Amino acid sequence: MSDTQPTPELLAIRNRIDALDSEILKLISERAQCAQQVAEIKVAEVLAQAKETGESPEPVFYRPEREAQVLTKIKERNQGPLADDTVAYIFREIMSACLALERPLQVAYLGPEGTYTQSAAIKHFGHAAVCVSQGTIDRVFAEVESGACHYGVVPVENSTEGMVSHTLDSFIDTPLQIVGEVEIPIHHHLLALKGSSVDSVTKIIAHQQALAQCRNWLNHHWPHVEWQAVSSNGEAAKRAAKEPGVAAIAGDAAAEFYGLEKLAERIEDNPDNTTRFLIIGRDEVPPSGQDKTSLVVSSRNKPGALLGLLAPFQREGISLTRIDTRPSKTEKWAYVFFIEFEGHCQDTKVAAILSELEEQSILIKVLGSYPRAVL
Numbered sequence: 001m002s003d004t005q006p007t008p009e010l011l012a013i014r015n016r017i018d019a020l021d022s023e024i025l026k027l028i029s030e031r032a033q034c035a036q037q038v039a040e041i042k043v044a045e046v047l048a049q050a051k052e053t054g055e056s057p058e059p060v061f062y063r064p065e066r067e068a069q070v071l072t073k074i075k076e077r078n079q080g081p082l083a084d085d086t087v088a089y090i091f092r093e094i095m096s097a098c099l100a101l102e103r104p105l106q107v108a109y110l111g112p113e114g115t116y117t118q119s120a121a122i123k124h125f126g127h128a129a130v131c132v133s134q135g136t137i138d139r140v141f142a143e144v145e146s147g148a149c150h151y152g153v154v155p156v157e158n159s160t161e162g163m164v165s166h167t168l169d170s171f172i173d174t175p176l177q178i179v180g181e182v183e184i185p186i187h188h189h190l191l192a193l194k195g196s197s198v199d200s201v202t203k204i205i206a207h208q209q210a211l212a213q214c215r216n217w218l219n220h221h222w223p224h225v226e227w228q229a230v231s232s233n234g235e236a237a238k239r240a241a242k243e244p245g246v247a248a249i250a251g252d253a254a255a256e257f258y259g260l261e262k263l264a265e266r267i268e269d270n271p272d273n274t275t276r277f278l279i280i281g282r283d284e285v286p287p288s289g290q291d292k293t294s295l296v297v298s299s300r301n302k303p304g305a306l307l308g309l310l311a312p313f314q315r316e317g318i319s320l321t322r323i324d325t326r327p328s329k330t331e332k333w334a335y336v337f338f339i340e341f342e343g344h345c346q347d348t349k350v351a352a353i354l355s356e357l358e359e360q361s362i363l364i365k366v367l368g369s370y371p372r373a374v375l
């Protein structure tokens with residue numbers, strides 16, 4: 001069938017699509033007006049508070065727990081034929097655009113452009129957020145602490161390589177909270193200047209995590225060239241775009257941003273390779289109904305100490321989603337534990353566990369309760 005002479009049947013369907021689109025547009029605009037009204041109410045609340053107390057905090061328009069609930073509901077209600085995640089992504093972008101009507105969120109991420117962390121920031125906040133590249137994890141924390149950015153995104157663990165220790169260490173001293181989490185499937189490619197061939201590669205550069213995630217592949221295919229760790233995969237791609245003979249390991253976003261050739265695709269040793277990122281912010285997040293809590297705790301160095309820390313979770317029937325150990329910075333051969341579990345610190349059971357842990361430990365810090373990743 002030629003499209004130059006559409007059949008009456010095809011024309012009728014196209015007319016129906018046009019009518020639906022204008023209906024959808026009308027509804028989206030109405031939704032955006034509602035978001036504006038929410039913002040007006042919040043501004044009025046802050047002004048009223050300022051009159052009473054003399055303090056005028058910045059109104060908070062972004063509500064992570066509410067966004068998680070909206071997306072969860074959309075997925076639950078979806079009856080197809082589009083996949084649950086697909087409809088959720090569409091609504092993610094609608095919410096992102098509605099929120100940006102007030103003022104786009106400024107989100108600091110571990111850059112440069114093209115890093116997986118940037119993809120994580122866009123996945124979590126949508127395309128209307130303004131993502132601001134930072135050179136180091138410390139800078140991401142600093143930008144959010146100073147108020148220059150509303151939120152920050154940092155990598156925290158990879159399914160092949162384990163925890164990103166620098167991120168965990170940063171949490172011990174920061175006043176910031178974890179306000180969300182996001183996971184990204186990681187597919188690495190070997191990238192070089194457009195037009196280069198495999199034979200021209202003399203050096204392979206990447207973030208040390210990426211080198212580790214592709215170790216078997218590199219050993220098998222590139223045992224005789226130099227591998228060098230650099231500050232990020234985005235940085236590696238940026239250099240590969242300038243230096244002939246240098247190949248970078250990075251993802252699709254970096255390949256696209258720097259216009260690089262893919263010499264080999266999906267080179268990660270584990271095809272399910274996934275990285276989890278945390279969203280950091282200044283304010284605590286109220287319960288969404290499906291939350292996680294992260295904490296750092298350090299117990300006295302005595303037999304059975306770890307068992308003592310974990311027993312209250314078992315008793316209350318709370319599932320641990322992660323436990324990790326880091327050396328304490330203050331004492332040799334002493335350790336702090338990073339524990340993540342299901343629930344919110346305002347839940348009665350969780351509050352009971354926390355007060356029990358407080359009695360047993362020398363240090364305990366709740367890093368945040370936040371909605372479980374919906375996308």
Ligand SMILES: C=C(O[C@@H]1C=C(C(=O)O)C=C[C@H]1O)C(=O)O
Binds near residue numbers: 070096
């Ligand atoms: C500020 C609010 O709304 C914002 C806009 C949302 C939306 O568009 O659905 C959801 C949560 C918030 O980020 C609020 O509901 O209080």
